[in-house]
Amino acid sequence: MVEKADQIFVLLQHWLMSFLPAAWQHAAGVVLGVVGIIVVYPTLFAIAVLMERKGLGRMQNRYGPNRVGPFGILQPAADGIKALIKEDIVPFRADAVVHFLAPLVLVVAVFMGLAVLPMGRNMQLVDMDTSLLFVFAMGASTELSIFMAGWSSRNKYSLLGAMRAVAQMISYEVALLLSSVVIVMMTGSLSLTKMVEAQNHYTGIFPHWYVFTPWGLAGFVMFVIAAMAETNRSPFDLPEGESEIIAGYFTEYSGFKFALFFLGEYVGMFGIAGLGTTLFLGGWSAPASFLAWIPSWIWFFVKVELWICFFIWVRGTLPRLRQDQLMNFAWKFMLPMTLVNLVDAAVWRFMGEGWLRWVVCAVIVAGAYALMGRGGMRRKGLGPRSYRYAE
Amino acid sequence: MLGEGILKGLVETARNFAGSYVSKDRLTTVQYPEERAPQIEAARVFPFLVYDGADWEAGLRCVACQICEKECPPKCIYIEKSKEKKPDYVGKMQIYPARFDIDVSVCMSCQICVEVCPFEAIKMNTEFELATDDRFGGLMLDCHALAKSNEYYHTIHPTEASEVDARLAEEKTKHEAKQKAAAEAAAAKAAVAKAAEATAASAPASAPASPDAKPAAPADKPAGGGE
Numbered sequence: 227m228v229e230k231a232d233q234i235f236v237l238l239q240h241w242l243m244s245f246l247p248a249a250w251q252h253a254a255g256v257v258l259g260v261v262g263i264i265v266v267y268p269t270l271f272a273i274a275v276l277m278e279r280k281g282l283g284r285m286q287n288r289y290g291p292n293r294v295g296p297f298g299i300l301q302p303a304a305d306g307i308k309a310l311i312k313e314d315i316v317p318f319r320a321d322a323v324v325h326f327l328a329p330l331v332l333v334v335a336v337f338m339g340l341a342v343l344p345m346g347r348n349m350q351l352v353d354m355d356t357s358l359l360f361v362f363a364m365g366a367s368t369e370l371s372i373f374m375a376g377w378s379s380r381n382k383y384s385l386l387g388a389m390r391a392v393a394q395m396i397s398y399e400v401a402l403l404l405s406s407v408v409i410v411m412m413t414g415s416l417s418l419t420k421m422v423e424a425q426n427h428y429t430g431i432f433p434h435w436y437v438f439t440p441w442g443l444a445g446f447v448m449f450v451i452a453a454m455a456e457t458n459r460s461p462f463d464l465p466e467g468e469s470e471i472i473a474g475y476f477t478e479y480s481g482f483k484f485a486l487f488f489l490g491e492y493v494g495m496f497g498i499a500g501l502g503t504t505l506f507l508g509g510w511s512a513p514a515s516f517l518a519w520i521p522s523w524i525w526f527f528v529k530v531e532l533w534i535c536f537f538i539w540v541r542g543t544l545p546r547l548r549q550d551q552l553m554n555f556a557w558k559f560m561l562p563m564t565l566v567n568l569v570d571a572a573v574w575r576f577m578g579e580g581w582l583r584w585v586v587c588a589v590i591v592a593g594a595y596a597l598m599g600r601g602g603m604r605r606k607g608l609g610p611r612s613y614r615y616a617e
Numbered sequence: 618m619l620g621e622g623i624l625k626g627l628v629e630t631a632r633n634f635a636g637s638y639v640s641k642d643r644l645t646t647v648q649y650p651e652e653r654a655p656q657i658e659a660a661r662v663f664p665f666l667v668y669d670g671a672d673w674e675a676g677l678r679c680v681a682c683q684i685c686e687k688e689c690p691p692k693c694i695y696i697e698k699s700k701e702k703k704p705d706y707v708g709k710m711q712i713y714p715a716r717f718d719i720d721v722s723v724c725m726s727c728q729i730c731v732e733v734c735p736f737e738a739i740k741m742n743t744e745f746e747l748a749t750d751d752r753f754g755g756l757m758l759d760c761h762a763l764a765k766s767n768e769y770y771h772t773i774h775p776t777e778a779s780e781v782d783a784r785l786a787e788e789k790t791k792h793e794a795k796q797k798a799a800a801e802a803a804a805a806k807a808a809v810a811k812a813a814e815a816t817a818a819s820a821p822a823s824a825p826a827s828p829d830a831k832p833a834a835p836a837d838k839p840a841g842g843g844e
Binding site: 539 | 630633
């Protein structure tokens with residue numbers, strides 16, 4: 227029974243496939259998987275948008291949407307209908323082809339990234355040996371679509387937003403990659419399935435998640451920060467800073483194309499949250515050994531939703547960074563910290579079992595953090611803003 | 618320590634988030650169509666015409682002097698004078714507006730019509746739900762739609778309405794006193810004339826009449842200062 231609940235989607239897929247002749251079964255299985263992803267993630271997107279609006283409202287002591295349907299739960303449907311029936315405006319003298327392609331490229335790239343994520347036991351559309359690389363490649367190609375959007379709009383705000391987005395995403399991609407390299411060092415594989423399997427063990431009731439090691443915790447924190455920057459989430463939402471450049475690269479988009487950008491941004495967030503879950507939080511494995519009877523896909527989506535909740539929480543808390551602060555943080559703090567973390571992981575790997583490696587690795591990470599934090603605060607590169615003229 | 622401020626901020630927002638479910642007084646939102654914030658007395662949205670008594674046509678204070686029409690900055694008031702006259706609140710015969718229309722879509726709520734009205738006839742309403750689905754006729758409010766009773770004026774602007782009432786009552790008593798004085802003067806004049814007829818010497822008779830005429834001039838003034 228437990229086994230059946232765990233594998234329910236796999237069994238469903240096989241049952242549906244069994245109606246087809248053997249030659250078509252493989253292709254049909256892939257199509258079913260794709261349909262599953264395309265149904266599940268936009269649904270999650272709708273839930274996340276509602277959660278975000280309600281949650282941000284509560285953080286600011288207001289109600290948030292509560293008019294459409296009971297407690298406002300039909301608000302995403304209303305928003306979707308509104309986006310669909312709005313006029314689609316393409317600016318005069320915009321590059322119409324590129325302007326049309328940009329949202330499509332974004333959505334395709336973010337959905338492609340989801341193809342290799344293990345969303346449950348045996349629930350992975352494509353089991354690649356280099357799936358981690360594939361996810362990063364797809365994440366990097368979203369930059370292309372953002373620059374396409376900014377460039378083709380023929381609008382200075384769009385172009386500024388796109389330039390900011392590309393600068394920011396390239397800078398933080400370094401940190402994102404380096405913070406996940408420690409996991410590759412530990413598992414010795416680029417396959418996400420293998421990474422989940424490596425974490426799916428328990429000591430007593432406690433899981434062997436990488437986040438519970440000194441280098442894993444440091445890597446996790448930096449991964450979260452870099453993930454927020456990669457997905458252009460607040461406080462790193464400079465590319466779409468409303469108060470400065472209207473909406474950044476999608477200023478000139480309206481109607482369904484805007485909705486696609488919105489969807490792409492959120493699905494990208496799910497993708498990176500899923501990747502972070504797989505790398506550091508044990509993927510679909512249960513957080514305690516006695517909870518392993520709950521289906522694996524539930525654990526995966528619960529963890530992803532927790533990530534989204536955290537993103538919303540951070541968005542409700544922090545103000546937007548300045549461009550120089552953003553770059554200082556990426557190159558003067560994140561990059562050295564990830565490099566120290568690599569050394570830390572190597573030390574852990576070669577010190578062998580025992581309590582000593584815990585102490586040594588924790589000291590290395592904490593010391594580097596304290597030193598770099600203090601240095602940064604003193605240089606004012608990372609510390610509180612100082613206003614020279616506005617006292 | 619780096620990151621300390623971020624953690625403090627996160628705690629603060631978390632407290633807001635949880636607190637908004639626990640304590641109702643954190644949520645200051647007034648959920649408008651069901652709940653309403655108490656109306657502020659000094660609020661002003663759109664003018665209306667005040668009438669006394671029960672019948673709006675008979676009691677309308679407006680005498681169609683057209684000062685408001687001329688002063689209105691966006692020119693949204695349209696007045697046509699009547700041919701015949703009707704008695705006003707003191708009983709004097711006055712013209713009344715045959716047509717008095719205000720265009721809601723043009724009015725900018727400046728209250729200048731109220732400031733210039735010498736007859737306390739036009740005042741600002743606090744009614745703000747003026748939306749209509751008829752964008753031509755529905756936005757041009759006529760005399761009937763604009764007429765509101767003095768009691769209504771008292772409910773929306775109690776302080777101001779009491780002041781206006783006091784001023785009007787004072788004016789009315791003054792007017793009555795003047796009438797009375799005039800009547801007395803006329804009676805006295807008649808008596809004097811009678812006496813003169815009898816004595817044929819009428820020189821001192823004009824002397825008591827002139828001091829009575831003087832208070833009649835300032836009696837008109839308070840009505841003009843519609844504060």
